[in-house]
Amino acid sequence: xxxxxxxxxxxxxxxxxxxxxxxxxxxxxxxxxxxxxxxxxxxxxxxxxxxxxxxxxxxxxxxxxxxxxxxxxxxxxxxxxxxxxxxxxxxxxxxxxxxxxxxxxxxxxxxxxxxxxxxxxxxxxxxxxxxxxxxxxxxxxxxxxxxxxxxxxxxxxxxxxxxxxxxxxxxxxxxxxxxxxxxxxxxxxxxxxxxxxxxxxxxxxxxxxxxxxxxxxxxxxxxxxxxxxxxxxxxxxxxxxxxxxxxxxxxxxxxxxxxxxxxxxxxxxxxxxxxxxxxxxxxxxxxxxxxxxxxxxxxxxxxxxxxxxxxxxxxxxxxxxxx
Amino acid sequence: xxxxxxxxxxxxxxxxxxxxxxxxxxxxxxxxxxxxxxxxxxxxxxxxxxxxxxxxxxxxxxxxxxxxxxxxxxxxxxxxxxxxxxxxxxxxxxxxxxxxxxxxxxxxxxxxxxxxxxxxxxxxxxxxxxxxxxxxxxxxxxxxxxxxxxxxxxxxxxxxxxxxxxxxxxxxxxxxxxxxxxxxxxxxxxxxxxxxxxxxxxxxxxxxxxxxxxxxxxxxxxxxxxxxxxxxxxxxxxxxxxxxxxxxxxxxxxxxxxxxxxxxxx
Numbered sequence: 001x002x003x004x005x006x007x008x009x010x011x012x013x014x015x016x017x018x019x020x021x022x023x024x025x026x027x028x029x030x031x032x033x034x035x036x037x038x039x040x041x042x043x044x045x046x047x048x049x050x051x052x053x054x055x056x057x058x059x060x061x062x063x064x065x066x067x068x069x070x071x072x073x074x075x076x077x078x079x080x081x082x083x084x085x086x087x088x089x090x091x092x093x094x095x096x097x098x099x100x101x102x103x104x105x106x107x108x109x110x111x112x113x114x115x116x117x118x119x120x121x122x123x124x125x126x127x128x129x130x131x132x133x134x135x136x137x138x139x140x141x142x143x144x145x146x147x148x149x150x151x152x153x154x155x156x157x158x159x160x161x162x163x164x165x166x167x168x169x170x171x172x173x174x175x176x177x178x179x180x181x182x183x184x185x186x187x188x189x190x191x192x193x194x195x196x197x198x199x200x201x202x203x204x205x206x207x208x209x210x211x212x213x214x215x216x217x218x219x220x221x222x223x224x225x226x227x228x229x230x231x232x233x234x235x236x237x238x239x240x241x242x243x244x245x246x247x248x249x250x251x252x253x254x255x256x257x258x259x260x261x262x263x264x265x266x267x268x269x270x271x272x273x274x275x276x277x278x279x280x281x282x283x284x285x286x287x288x289x290x291x292x293x294x295x296x297x298x299x300x301x302x303x304x305x306x307x308x309x310x311x312x313x314x315x316x317x318x319x320x321x322x323x
Numbered sequence: 324x325x326x327x328x329x330x331x332x333x334x335x336x337x338x339x340x341x342x343x344x345x346x347x348x349x350x351x352x353x354x355x356x357x358x359x360x361x362x363x364x365x366x367x368x369x370x371x372x373x374x375x376x377x378x379x380x381x382x383x384x385x386x387x388x389x390x391x392x393x394x395x396x397x398x399x400x401x402x403x404x405x406x407x408x409x410x411x412x413x414x415x416x417x418x419x420x421x422x423x424x425x426x427x428x429x430x431x432x433x434x435x436x437x438x439x440x441x442x443x444x445x446x447x448x449x450x451x452x453x454x455x456x457x458x459x460x461x462x463x464x465x466x467x468x469x470x471x472x473x474x475x476x477x478x479x480x481x482x483x484x485x486x487x488x489x490x491x492x493x494x495x496x497x498x499x500x501x502x503x504x505x506x507x508x509x510x511x512x513x514x515x516x517x518x519x520x521x522x523x524x525x526x527x528x529x530x531x532x533x534x535x536x537x538x539x540x541x542x543x544x545x546x547x548x549x550x551x552x553x554x555x556x557x558x559x560x561x562x563x564x565x566x567x568x569x570x571x572x573x574x575x576x577x578x579x580x581x582x583x584x585x586x587x588x589x
Binding site for chain 2: 010015070071072073074077097098099101102103104105106108109110112113114115116117118131133134135136137138139140141142143144145146147148149182185186187188189190191192193194195197198199201202205229240247248250253254255257261262272273279280282283284285286296297298299300301302303304305306309310313314316317318320321
């Protein structure tokens, strides 16, 4: 028995969500009195791999193979399942990232393992059961899901568990499983990544705006506020439907669900579909000129006022705060 | 494409070009309407369906709409498939009204994604589809599991959370969402993809569609047995938040103070 965690790299680096997954997997390994092994695929340097030890990975399987330079769902799933067999792992942890969402189900089928995705807490092991809490109904509820299979796969939501340091000296081992050509049928032609922007699913702070902004030309102050805070920008559904902002910024029931530490909603009334996607944010701030806006009911802090007057003042106050 | 290699029903001509007729399978899930207030019964072990209106999962509608666009002008046919009991048939008819050509219902209450994916994969094995499309996730249990599981059961590529899909009939070009960007992927041969916003504008059924949906074929297939690996034991609703603390509009500096000193998030 052991716990295996897949550590997704981006340009040879690990993001915070990966260290969260390692911390979470380490906590499971401790609960089960077993060891944690990490598996990394792609070209990651030794120093970066050693970082995994900080959060409790005692061994790291390093797959460095040019065929696997880009993420190919099928091939990566095969490699991780091979590693799980080699390590005799009975729990496999991944980040519930865009790639993780594609990988976890394939790994689960390969290993005939039950899968919980969108996990938000550590598994409860009372009475010999293995139960994991996950988000359901787009954030309107949680579902406690029992996994009854011998092997379990868990995809952990970003920003749900946090990182916990647990210094271990990670032993790095090369791992070179065979890659089947049929696993490489999907070919990545191009990867386009905005390096200067904070990605919304990973963001700890989010500034979001809605129809109250009246038009895409008014997003300058939203972007300025976000940039001062080091926050990602988001928007409501009507805004992305009207193409004022790109679809990937749409948070809510039919967009993406996020759980940042701080969500600032400006000029968004708070329809039930929107609230579903953001209700697990730790702190919610609402700025709206309508005191009856439903969003105030779920907000921690609020300002009743016109966004065009409040936001510039907020920017000034923030600049003063930062000195 | 050479006409000679194809059987008569396998091709069609369009703009003087010969195409292999495309067969697309779209998986649809029957989910509560997005405005539903979510409550539970039986000691929080069951979703309370009383008074709830069910709809085609909005992401599946996007997948269906793109499939219909790809098949426009007789370039192919779209079959929708749902794993559900007879109560899901109105939702399946809605998909037919939107423009699917025919439908299949696997007659079973879906237990979990593994069960659902297995049923769809088994059906797809005995029916030759060029492409299978799903929505990125269902808005009820929010599993984004079914598409990739079907891909694994069928041993074909799966591409999760796509925003754009084009196909010339043999090779598809797909844009996949990644954190802070996108990936352009090319895939030849059969594949499955799960669709997000951007892939297509959801189509709204017109009167002709609604009328014709009643008579379009809806085949019912019995489910096959497979081990159950997961089960929802209990639901919880999020704890209520305390009352909102209002800050005067003329003093936003106070908000910065509260976020820094009290909430400690900045």
